[in-house]
Amino acid sequence: MRTRPIPIGQIGDIVGYYLKKGGQSMKAVEVNHLFKSYSGKTAVNDLSFSVLPGEILGLIGPNGAGKSTTIKTILDFIKPESGDVTLFGDTLNDSSKNQLGYLPEERGLYRKLPAIDLIIYLASLKGMDRHSAEEKANALLEQTGMLSNKKMKIEEMSKGMGQMIQLIVTIIHDPTLIILDEPFSGLDPVNTDLLKKMLGNLRDRGKAVILSTHQMNEVEELCDRILMIHKGCAVLYGDLTEIKSRHRGHSVFIDVEGELGELPGVVDRRSYKDSVEFILDNVTTPQHVLGQLLNQGMIVKRFEVATPSLNEIFLKMVGDHDE
Amino acid sequence: MMNKTLLIFKHEFLHTIKRVGFIIMTLIVPLLALLGIGIGHLISTVTKPPVIEIKTMGYVDETGNFDHYTTRGFTKLVRFGTQHDATQALIKNDVSEYFVIPSHYMSTGMIHRYTLQKEIETPLFTKAVIKNFLTSNLLAGKVPPDIVNLVESPLNLKVTRLTKTGAVASEQSGIGNIIIPSVFAFLLALSLMFSSNYMLQGLGEEKESRLIEVLLSSVSVRQLLTGKVLGLGAAGLVQVLVWLISGPLLLNLAPSSLRGFISSIHIPPNFIVLGILYFVLGYLLFAVLSIGIGAISPNAREGQQLALIYTLFGFAPIWFLSLLLFFPTSPIWVVLTIFPITAPVQTMLRLGVMDIPAWQLIASIAVLGLSIIGGLLLVIKVFRVHLLMYGKRPSFGEIIHNLKIG
Numbered sequence: 081m082r083t084r085p086i087p088i089g090q091i092g093d094i095v096g097y098y099l100k101k102g103g104q105s106m107k108a109v110e111v112n113h114l115f116k117s118y119s120g121k122t123a124v125n126d127l128s129f130s131v132l133p134g135e136i137l138g139l140i141g142p143n144g145a146g147k148s149t150t151i152k153t154i155l156d157f158i159k160p161e162s163g164d165v166t167l168f169g170d171t172l173n174d175s176s177k178n179q180l181g182y183l184p185e186e187r188g189l190y191r192k193l194p195a196i197d198l199i200i201y202l203a204s205l206k207g208m209d210r211h212s213a214e215e216k217a218n219a220l221l222e223q224t225g226m227l228s229n230k231k232m233k234i235e236e237m238s239k240g241m242g243q244m245i246q247l248i249v250t251i252i253h254d255p256t257l258i259i260l261d262e263p264f265s266g267l268d269p270v271n272t273d274l275l276k277k278m279l280g281n282l283r284d285r286g287k288a289v290i291l292s293t294h295q296m297n298e299v300e301e302l303c304d305r306i307l308m309i310h311k312g313c314a315v316l317y318g319d320l321t322e323i324k325s326r327h328r329g330h331s332v333f334i335d336v337e338g339e340l341g342e343l344p345g346v347v348d349r350r351s352y353k354d355s356v357e358f359i360l361d362n363v364t365t366p367q368h369v370l371g372q373l374l375n376q377g378m379i380v381k382r383f384e385v386a387t388p389s390l391n392e393i394f395l396k397m398v399g400d401h402d403e
Numbered sequence: 404m405m406n407k408t409l410l411i412f413k414h415e416f417l418h419t420i421k422r423v424g425f426i427i428m429t430l431i432v433p434l435l436a437l438l439g440i441g442i443g444h445l446i447s448t449v450t451k452p453p454v455i456e457i458k459t460m461g462y463v464d465e466t467g468n469f470d471h472y473t474t475r476g477f478t479k480l481v482r483f484g485t486q487h488d489a490t491q492a493l494i495k496n497d498v499s500e501y502f503v504i505p506s507h508y509m510s511t512g513m514i515h516r517y518t519l520q521k522e523i524e525t526p527l528f529t530k531a532v533i534k535n536f537l538t539s540n541l542l543a544g545k546v547p548p549d550i551v552n553l554v555e556s557p558l559n560l561k562v563t564r565l566t567k568t569g570a571v572a573s574e575q576s577g578i579g580n581i582i583i584p585s586v587f588a589f590l591l592a593l594s595l596m597f598s599s600n601y602m603l604q605g606l607g608e609e610k611e612s613r614l615i616e617v618l619l620s621s622v623s624v625r626q627l628l629t630g631k632v633l634g635l636g637a638a639g640l641v642q643v644l645v646w647l648i649s650g651p652l653l654l655n656l657a658p659s660s661l662r663g664f665i666s667s668i669h670i671p672p673n674f675i676v677l678g679i680l681y682f683v684l685g686y687l688l689f690a691v692l693s694i695g696i697g698a699i700s701p702n703a704r705e706g707q708q709l710a711l712i713y714t715l716f717g718f719a720p721i722w723f724l725s726l727l728l729f730f731p732t733s734p735i736w737v738v739l740t741i742f743p744i745t746a747p748v749q750t751m752l753r754l755g756v757m758d759i760p761a762w763q764l765i766a767s768i769a770v771l772g773l774s775i776i777g778g779l780l781l782v783i784k785v786f787r788v789h790l791l792m793y794g795k796r797p798s799f800g801e802i803i804h805n806l807k808i809g
Binding site: 180186 | 410411414418611612613614623
């Protein structure tokens with residue numbers, strides 16, 4: 081897992097969280113050997129993973145991979161045929177529901193209700209009293225620049241405003257576990273940026289976040305760990321940096337002044353507009369290639385060890401799995 | 404902190420009573436009554452007393468025995484010598500119609516009637532005039548005139564209902580008894596249909612927008628559905644209370660002539676208590692049924708089509724009201740009183756027609772109550788299983804299969 085400095089002001093939150101849990105690092109979600117099928121067709125097959133406080137887990141996979149089934153099983157909307165799910169060490173109950181924030185993929189709200197009334201109602205269902213809910217709602221509305229629209233009915237709002245209201249509803253009760261299904265879809269760049277900041281902030285405050293999305297760039301930017309599902313099975317699971325490192329190709333991108341000649345250990349080369357990719361044999365390291373270039377007196381303008389994007393890893397894994 | 408079921412109850416209750424349809428339905432009954440009273444006042448002040456017209460009928464007597472009692476009440480009988488003369492008088496509108504007493508009348512009893520009007524059946528009034536004329540003339544001279552009058556008079560039957568102890572019952576029978584229960588039953592059926600619609604619309608909106616998923620990430624299916632059912636039931640209670648409270652207030656505004664008629668109407672003593680009870684139970688049952696239909700329907704529109712099945716059942720007792728009046732002791736009414744979907748409306752109607760035995764009321768309320776509770780438990784299961792089946796309605800077999808596997 082990536083490490084980052086924690087703002088002093090948020091240390092209390094995290095310490096408080098762990099103290100509340102009896103001082104132990106309790107997994108926010110633990111899924112064990114989940115199996116679910118619909119009319120004989122397997123939706124999720126022997127899926128196991130966990131989410132820890134203070135991390136964002138990216139749940140990725142193509143359409144129909146089993147992401148929604150997994151989320152809905154965690155939320156106890158559907159029962160698995162086998163396997164089990166625990167939230168904060170227990171099955172989902174009234175108390176743990178209050179620690180849960182969920183943003184579904186397709187979003188809708190009570191169209192006739194004013195935004196503030198809707199937020200307060202849904203917050204009260206999460207165990208908040210009216211006064212705290214109103215106070216927090218006003219703070220979040222202000223943060224999102226929507227405080228002046230708080231009495232506006234949902235049907236009078238733009239799609240983007242409605243989505244921000246839904247996001248406020250998801251986090252207003254300060255949940256410990258947040259499940260977001262395609263949260264960036266339909267958001268404009270300003271709100272996308274705002275959401276990213278909010279998610280980063282939630283993680284820094286010790287919240288566990290499950291982020292289900294198709295947008296690999298968002299996953300790369302935000303997630304600490306990923307779970308890649310294909311045809312109901314986990315094809316990739318673990319720390320994002322470690323996964324990318326594991327899938328690092330055996331090649332380097334080079335741009336030098338002058339002509340690049342033959343180099344020992346290079347088995348192939350591909351030319352691009354502003355660089356050349358050298359494919360190395362199994363024994364040659366990037367450092368060895370760089371050393372040779374410098375020894376030849378080349379002026380190196382760019383030297384980059386090729387790292388595959390998450391999308392490339394995804395396509396490769398899906399391809400391998402299908403074979 | 405308020406219980407989550409209570410929170411949903413409060414939200415659903417407020418959401419329902421703020422609906423335009425609900426407000427119209429609640430206010431339309433007192434408003435229509437007010438309109439009727441206004442029209443009554445207007446008619447009584449503007450309208451002049453009607454001028455009574457004497458009806459002139461012709462007749463041809465081929466027997467020569469019928470020439471007395473030609474003026475009776477508002478009818479005048481004019482004798483013609485021949486049928487041709489009578490026909491001419493009819494064409495000229497000197498008479499409204501005429502009849503012929505043929506020469507063989509004393510042996511056959513046959514009378515021929517001639518009219519310019521197109522009619523399915525001879526009007527009862529005309530029949531009575533001809534019959535009384537013939538009877539009076541046949542008895543003339545044979546019995547005293549007061550006996551003739553008595554024979555002509557309609558049956559003057561005064562019925563007194565006694566209790567089992569032989570005392571005069573406080574509630575006497577009469578057609579007036581059925582008026583209030585019938586109106587109430589009709590409004591109840593209408594109201595149940597609307598409430599069912601509200602529930603389906605609300606659920607449809609929540610399902611189609613996936614808001615239901617947000618709600619169920621906060622509360623259990625049981626909490627959500629119980630809150631919804633009770634919220635709708637409370638809205639039904641408000642509606643019936645508005646109607647019941649506005650009734651006596653509106654009566655004070657009614658013109659004296661209408662007040663006299665209304666005061667002759669008897670309301671069964673247990674009607675108000677049972678009316679409220681059945682109204683609320685009916686609301687709860689229809690709410691449960693609507694949730695069941697809403698759970699398996701991909702959208703509100705399809706749900707409303709399916710809901711027609713039980714709303715039509717709910718209305719069935721009103722269709723059979725005339726049969727109930729003619730055959731009040733048929734066992735079919737007992738079945739409809741106990742069958743939960745028809746029970747609220749059927750019981751209201753029967754209360755106006757007859758006394759319902761206590762065991763039938765107890766059985767009816769018990770079955771209705773158990774249906775609501777049992778239905779709610781079943782519907783919670785159906786709802787949970789089919790929650791995520793968007794855009795597709797499961798077959799009956801699939802529902803059973805899914806219920807078995809949970």
